[in-house]
Amino acid sequence: MSSIPHDRAAAGHGTHDDHAHHPTGLMRWVTTTNHKDIGTMYLWFSFTMFMVGGVMALTIRAELFQPGLQVVHPEFFNQMTTLHGLIMVFGAIMPAAVGFANWMIPLLIGAPDMAFARMNNWSFWLLPPAAILLVTSLFVPGGAASAGWTLYPPLTIQQGMGMDLAIFAVHIMGASSIMGSINIITTILNMRAPGMTLMKMPLFCWTWLITAYLLIAVMPVLAGAVTMLLTDRHFGTSFFNAAGGGDPVLFQHIFWFFGHPEVYIIILPAFGIVSQIIPTFARKPLFGYASMVYATAGIAILSFIVWAHHMFTVGMPVAGVLFFMYATMLIAVPTGVKIFNWLATMWRGAMTFEAPMMFAVGFLFLFTMGGFTGLVLAIAPIDMQLHDTYYVVAHFHYVMVAGSLFAFFGGVYYWLPKWTGTMYDERIAQIHFWTSLVFFNVAFFPQHFLGLAGMPRRIPDYAQQFADWNMVSSIGAFGFGLSQLLVLYAVVKCIRGDGAKAPAKPWEGGDTLEWTVPSPAPYHTFETPPVVR
Amino acid sequence: MQPQHARNDAARLRATNVRTALVLLTIALVFFGGVIAARFMGGWTTGISVVGFAVFVFLAFAIGRNLRSPK
Numbered sequence: 146m147s148s149i150p151h152d153r154a155a156a157g158h159g160t161h162d163d164h165a166h167h168p169t170g171l172m173r174w175v176t177t178t179n180h181k182d183i184g185t186m187y188l189w190f191s192f193t194m195f196m197v198g199g200v201m202a203l204t205i206r207a208e209l210f211q212p213g214l215q216v217v218h219p220e221f222f223n224q225m226t227t228l229h230g231l232i233m234v235f236g237a238i239m240p241a242a243v244g245f246a247n248w249m250i251p252l253l254i255g256a257p258d259m260a261f262a263r264m265n266n267w268s269f270w271l272l273p274p275a276a277i278l279l280v281t282s283l284f285v286p287g288g289a290a291s292a293g294w295t296l297y298p299p300l301t302i303q304q305g306m307g308m309d310l311a312i313f314a315v316h317i318m319g320a321s322s323i324m325g326s327i328n329i330i331t332t333i334l335n336m337r338a339p340g341m342t343l344m345k346m347p348l349f350c351w352t353w354l355i356t357a358y359l360l361i362a363v364m365p366v367l368a369g370a371v372t373m374l375l376t377d378r379h380f381g382t383s384f385f386n387a388a389g390g391g392d393p394v395l396f397q398h399i400f401w402f403f404g405h406p407e408v409y410i411i412i413l414p415a416f417g418i419v420s421q422i423i424p425t426f427a428r429k430p431l432f433g434y435a436s437m438v439y440a441t442a443g444i445a446i447l448s449f450i451v452w453a454h455h456m457f458t459v460g461m462p463v464a465g466v467l468f469f470m471y472a473t474m475l476i477a478v479p480t481g482v483k484i485f486n487w488l489a490t491m492w493r494g495a496m497t498f499e500a501p502m503m504f505a506v507g508f509l510f511l512f513t514m515g516g517f518t519g520l521v522l523a524i525a526p527i528d529m530q531l532h533d534t535y536y537v538v539a540h541f542h543y544v545m546v547a548g549s550l551f552a553f554f555g556g557v558y559y560w561l562p563k564w565t566g567t568m569y570d571e572r573i574a575q576i577h578f579w580t581s582l583v584f585f586n587v588a589f590f591p592q593h594f595l596g597l598a599g600m601p602r603r604i605p606d607y608a609q610q611f612a613d614w615n616m617v618s619s620i621g622a623f624g625f626g627l628s629q630l631l632v633l634y635a636v637v638k639c640i641r642g643d644g645a646k647a648p649a650k651p652w653e654g655g656d657t658l659e660w661t662v663p664s665p666a667p668y669h670t671f672e673t674p675p676v677v678r
Numbered sequence: 679m680q681p682q683h684a685r686n687d688a689a690r691l692r693a694t695n696v697r698t699a700l701v702l703l704t705i706a707l708v709f710f711g712g713v714i715a716a717r718f719m720g721g722w723t724t725g726i727s728v729v730g731f732a733v734f735v736f737l738a739f740a741i742g743r744n745l746r747s748p749k
């Protein structure tokens with residue numbers, strides 16, 4: 146911080162007196178417009194939802210521990226799979242990414258705060274009501290939505306009021322995401338410190354900028370789709386209701402026009418975090434910065450023309466199948482560029498393997514596996530066999546959990562010293578990494594075998610032949626779930642100040658702006674913009 | 679007190695931010711309305727027309743603004 150001139154600090158004091166006595170206690174969090182407070186709330190909200198969705202996942206795995214029905218009713222099982230998907234996607238992973246964006250983007254580009262601080266508060270506080278709607282829908286007559294997170298009609302037109310609550314929750318979370326995205330784009334475009342050109346921005350800002358554009362393009366499409374579901378249910382329209390001349394398959398097209406870019410909305414911020422971590426711990430600049438930016442943009446553009454690979458079994462003209470198959474395979478090219486660049490960054494670097502780097506390297510291995518099974522699933526004739534089997538479940542958990550979630554854990558350990566001013570406990574973090582890595586693979590690798598053998602997803606019972614690997618998978622899932630208490634312990638330890646005091650720059654190789662401010666980062670930073678050469 | 683130029687800077691930044699936000703919000707609303715309109719009036723041509731019309735209006739606005747106030 147000492148290198149940053151303070152000539153305007155005195156002049157700025159008079160207008161900032163409202164900052165000096167902000168409310169304390171609960172009201173601080175309700176009324177805050179500070180990007181760091183809001184980032185913290187997003188991250189805690191996300192972790193809470195991760196636990197709620199995790200309990201649902203463990204309910205599913207408990208039922209699937211043995212063939213036959215033991216633990217829950219089939220109807221409840223379907224509610225669990227649906228809510229687990231909705232909560233993990235909209236409640237856990239996306240808010241975690243927004244939390245990182247809130248905390249780090251202003252610090253990384255040298256801005257004092259987000260562009261729209263009050264809207265920022267609003268976009269966060271929309272989320273808890275949406276989460277409450279989803280969770281309490283379990284207790285309404287007929288139970289929660291149970292048609293799968295993809296909300297396909299005609300089932301979704303027929304179900305009870307739990308479905309209305311889910312639709313309403315999706316509306317609210319969509320509005321929150323759109324507001325968040327507008328805020329992030331505006332901040333990045335208009336509030337960068339002098340000298341911070343777009344092509345000098347840390348890659349996390351780039352990946353989030355592109356993610357935010359994706360969100361603005363596709364969240365309204367999802368909102369439109371569920372609005373039409375709602376009017377079909379209650380206002381006599383027949384958008385998707387075949388009985389009234391509607392077309393249920395059209396919903397699938399619209400949903401996946403949102404759904405496939407959504408995959409990149411989930412993974413691009415994770416790419417950004419990994420792109421911050423790897424150069425720091427390899428003590429080398431990121432290899433191929435410009436190609437990283439172009440690859441990210443390329444992935445985003447391609448994501449709009451591949452959606453029907455989720456619908457090969459629905460039936461479509463051969464030309465359509467071929468188009469969507471080849472377009473999907475094409476995504477491997479920019480993704481491959483990124484993987485290559487990360488490896489090249491590490492090549493002959495002076496590497497150390499603290500927890501953030503461990504998670505980044507774990508991400509590299511496992512995300513690449515998830516990417517490869519995606520390539521397998523893109524091949525239309527193979528997809529016909531594997532559609533709706535556990536192979537698909539294994540594939541997207543490698544992308545979402547070992548991809549996004551691992552990168553987010555890496556990001557948490559990477560920036561915890563900056564957030565709390567205390568170094569995290571390296572031993573706990575390493576145990577967290579290894580238990581997560583091992584149990585994740587125990588839980589999800591066997592699901593490839595189950596899928597290849599033909600076990601269908603979203604069914605509470607299964608044939609005897611699948612029993613062994615399901616038992617293994619369930620054991621892995623419970624181990625993975627329990628391991629996550631370690632990250633909670635590590636974070637709480639940091640917040641309580643139980644650990645070594647963190648210097649401004651705890652990582653030798655860190656060369657981005659957040660390491661120029663003290664740890665913990667002061668409540669207000671960069672009120673006088675830093676000058677980037 | 680803040681010097682005059684600093685206050686002007688803040689006001690200009692605020693205006694720029696609001697303008698960016700409005701453009702982005704419009705895109706979101708067009709996609710939301712477009713997908714429903716396309717289905718309501720039938721056919722993908724409606725959807726393409728809605729988006730095309732929005733792009734046209736947006737361009738007209740963007741060019742028009744610069745015609746009025748040349749830099």
Ligand SMILES: [Cu+2]
Pocket residue numbers: 404405408451452454455
């Ligand atoms: Cu897809």
